[in-house]
Amino acid sequence: MRKADALVVGAGPDPESVLVVRGLTKSFGALRVLDGVDLDVGQGKTLCLLGPSGSGKSTLLRCLNHLERPDSGEVLLRGERIGSRLDARGQPRPLRERELARQRVRFGMVFQHFNLWPHLTALGNVMEAPVHVQGRDRHEARAEAVALLSQMGLADKRDEYPSRLSGGQRQRVAIARALATRPDVLLFDEPTSSLDPELVGEVLGVMRGLADAGRTMVVVTHEMGFAREAADEVVFMDAGRVVERAAPDDFFTRPTEARTRQFLQRLG
Amino acid sequence: MIDNFLIVLGEWPTIAWGFATTVWVSALSIALSLILSIALFVAIASGNRWLTIPLRAFVDLMRAIPFLMLVFLAYYCLPLAGVRLSSWTCGLVSLVAYNTAYFTEILRGAWAHMSAEQADAGRAFGYAGLRLYSRIILPQTLIASGPMLGNQAITLIKNSAFLMVITVHELTFAVNQIQSIYFTPLEALLVGVTLYWVLCLVVEAAVRRLDRIAAVRGSA
Numbered sequence: 001m002r003k004a005d006a007l008v009v010g011a012g013p014d015p016e017s018v019l020v021v022r023g024l025t026k027s028f029g030a031l032r033v034l035d036g037v038d039l040d041v042g043q044g045k046t047l048c049l050l051g052p053s054g055s056g057k058s059t060l061l062r063c064l065n066h067l068e069r070p071d072s073g074e075v076l077l078r079g080e081r082i083g084s085r086l087d088a089r090g091q092p093r094p095l096r097e098r099e100l101a102r103q104r105v106r107f108g109m110v111f112q113h114f115n116l117w118p119h120l121t122a123l124g125n126v127m128e129a130p131v132h133v134q135g136r137d138r139h140e141a142r143a144e145a146v147a148l149l150s151q152m153g154l155a156d157k158r159d160e161y162p163s164r165l166s167g168g169q170r171q172r173v174a175i176a177r178a179l180a181t182r183p184d185v186l187l188f189d190e191p192t193s194s195l196d197p198e199l200v201g202e203v204l205g206v207m208r209g210l211a212d213a214g215r216t217m218v219v220v221t222h223e224m225g226f227a228r229e230a231a232d233e234v235v236f237m238d239a240g241r242v243v244e245r246a247a248p249d250d251f252f253t254r255p256t257e258a259r260t261r262q263f264l265q266r267l268g
Numbered sequence: 269m270i271d272n273f274l275i276v277l278g279e280w281p282t283i284a285w286g287f288a289t290t291v292w293v294s295a296l297s298i299a300l301s302l303i304l305s306i307a308l309f310v311a312i313a314s315g316n317r318w319l320t321i322p323l324r325a326f327v328d329l330m331r332a333i334p335f336l337m338l339v340f341l342a343y344y345c346l347p348l349a350g351v352r353l354s355s356w357t358c359g360l361v362s363l364v365a366y367n368t369a370y371f372t373e374i375l376r377g378a379w380a381h382m383s384a385e386q387a388d389a390g391r392a393f394g395y396a397g398l399r400l401y402s403r404i405i406l407p408q409t410l411i412a413s414g415p416m417l418g419n420q421a422i423t424l425i426k427n428s429a430f431l432m433v434i435t436v437h438e439l440t441f442a443v444n445q446i447q448s449i450y451f452t453p454l455e456a457l458l459v460g461v462t463l464y465w466v467l468c469l470v471v472e473a474a475v476r477r478l479d480r481i482a483a484v485r486g487s488a
Contacts, residue, residue, distance in 0.1 A: 065392060067388055067391060067392055097396045097397065098396045098397055100396070101391065101394045101395060101396035102394060104391065104392055104393070104394050105393060105394035107392070109389075109392040109393075111385060111388070111389060111392075113383065113385055115383070115385045115386060115388065115389035116389075117386070117389065117390075117404060117407075117408065118408050118411075118412075118485055118486060118487050119407040119408040119411050119485045119486075128393070128403070129393040129394055129395075132399070132403055133393060133394035133395065134394070161484050161485050163483075163484055163485070163487065164484065177393070181393065181394070
């Protein structure tokens with residue numbers, strides 16, 4: 001609870017934080033999707049973003065690695081400004097796509113619809129960015145990719161193309177792909193929302209393992225059980241704003257905001 | 269009839285030359301228009317308006333005129349603009365221009381059919397610019413559109429017959445010449461048709477292979 005207090009709006013960035021977000025806004029046309037969001041994610045912490053559909057959680061996630069460019073506000077990853085550079089007068093200047101691409105590799109992203117590259121095998125998907133973006137040695141990258149796939153329980157599937165894998169297997173390949181670039185933070189965008197119910201468990205199990213192993217993670221999810229058990233902090237969003245942030249126990253048992261109680265009640 | 273066939277087959281050097289010309293001009297056109305259509309696809313997909321508008325206009329124009337008209341235009345009107353090409357080159361240019369438009373449209377359609385999230389995944393893992401195309405977008409687009417490109421290649425082979433009107437000595441030209449010399453239209457044309465058929469069967473087999481690859485690797 002004390003930790004959550006330290007994260008109230010306007011607090012200075014915690015030097016322990018891997019990821020710091022300040023005053024992020026984003027509009028699509030007249031619709032304000034993000035309305036001044038602040039976040040701090042500490043080293044090795046798992047933050048779960050909850051909220052009703054359309055509350056802006058996925059947009060927030062996509063603004064972190066600047067897949068969407070936010071309209072204003074800043075994202076700092078280990079102190080480095082993402083997506084812009086300050087000019088001589090201290091004004092942010094947007095980076096070009098090529099420079100931005102270099103920064104994006106430091107986030108490992110897992111998508112709702114997996115988005116594996118269909119023309120590459122499971123192993124090819126995991127090795128692709130380390131070899132062709134980061135320029136790592138092919139043999140070393142391959143060995144690491146093989147190890148990651150084994151860790152995901154997919155040692156025997158490494159030469160399969162994504163079309164031959166189940167949803168749960170695809171998402172585990174996608175998680176291995178996100179780990180392979182050795183990112184500072186992992187971003188999960190509703191990673192189980194397009195899975196058949198019986199496949200959700202295997203993916204959440206892998207994510208649990210990553211959280212326990214001390215990976216820094218931001219997870220947009222509707223899986224309340226996962227948020228409750230794996231999160232260090234829960235952030236509840238509505239209408240583009242952070243409504244409440246708390247440790248999971250407090251969030252689920254003693255929510256302070258009326259909007260949060262309403263949301264939790266509706267889940268039953 | 270057997271005699272007539274023997275007469276036609278006795279002209280095998282003419283037929284072989286015509287067949288070789290058809291194969292050569294078709295293969296070269298397919299290769300060149302594949303390269304050009306990839307360039308056009310990337311230029312159009314990049315969304316730069318100064319590139320997109322004229323290129324789309326070119327693609328739409330090519331797809332809206334009969335191939336024979338294009339051949340006549342290239343043969344009779346290019347010299348008026350000071351461009352003098354041999355009939356063979358003129359035929360090649362027409363085939364490439366026409367087919368590039370269709371190939372481009374096939375690639376564009378295949379990519380539009382895929383999810384924009386595929387590009388997102390590439391960008392999220394550090395791809396940008398041409399490398400996003402060469403490593404992520406183009407491979408899957410080409411694999412997914414392989415069967416359609418193959419079918420279009422068959423159309424191109426058949427369109428190459430029109431080049432006889434500008435005196436390219438290809439297969440149709442050859443069999444037409446033979447039948448007019450010996451008055452053996454049925455036998456001469458049957459030989460020509462058979463050779464086109466065999467050629468297209470070969471391409472057809474390749475298309476079936478591409479079909480199988482696309483089924484596994486064209487989309488997740």
